Amino acid sequence: MSDVRKRLAELSEEGKENLIGELPHLLLEGGQVKNFCRLLSDYHFIEAKINHPKFGLETLIEDYDLIDEDKLLTHPEHNSEAIKALRLIQKVLWRNAPDLSQDTKQLSWQLSGRLLHFDVPELQKLISQISETKTTCLRCLTPSLKPPIDPLVRILKGHNDSFNAVAVTPDCKFAISASDDSTNKVWD
Numbered sequence: 001m002s003d004v005r006k007r008l009a010e011l012s013e014e015g016k017e018n019l020i021g022e023l024p025h026l027l028l029e030g031g032q033v034k035n036f037c038r039l040l041s042d043y044h045f046i047e048a049k050i051n052h053p054k055f056g057l058e059t060l061i062e063d064y065d066l067i068d069e070d071k072l073l074t075h076p077e078h079n080s081e082a083i084k085a086l087r088l089i090q091k092v093l094w095r096n097a098p099d100l101s102q103d104t105k106q107l108s109w110q111l112s113g114r115l116l117h118f119d120v121p122e123l124q125k126l127i128s129q130i131s132e133t134k135t136t137c138l139r140c141l142t143p144s145l146k147p148p149i150d151p152l153v154r155i156l157k158g159h160n161d162s163f164n165a166v167a168v169t170p171d172c173k174f175a176i177s178a179s180d181d182s183t184n185k186v187w188d
């Protein structure tokens with residue numbers, strides 16, 4: 001049983017909410033880079049955050065955005081393999097956001113099927129945690145899904161017809177799309 005799983009099981013609902021919501025920020029602010037990396041590569045934390053009604057997938061993806069590689073490069077606990085693992089986990093979550101938002105039960109096989117391609121200790125640990133869960137779910141035994149290494153960042157779903165234009169703001173924080181369904185959408 002992982003430390004996170006054990007700790008979550010011992011906490012009240014309010015305690016779980018505080019741990020899931022605040023711990024990533026607190027670890028980084030306290031300079032605990034190694035613990036931050038362990039937390040965000042722990043399947044039980046990922047699963048708990050995605051399934052929590054107050055947080056969900058988007059706030060989990062934002063936790064990975066806290067990684068400031070420029071600051072971490074000079075940190076004594078910097079581990080480039082751990083950072084690589086976190087970026088790969090984040091890419092899997094991004095790529096599958098539309099499906100995971102609708103059905104979080106896909107989390108285990110999306111992560112295992114896409115991350116089994118990599119021989120990175122943090123990812124191997126995450127995959128072993130998936131296989132140890134008591135939850136009934138699909139688990140890939142071989143790297144059977146496309147790995148998250150291509151330039152695709154995210155699939156945006158929301159228009160009811162084909163789109164005919166996309167623009168990105170100069171600061172790269174927003175995309176605006178126009179569709180034949182007579183709508184424009186602003187994407188974060």
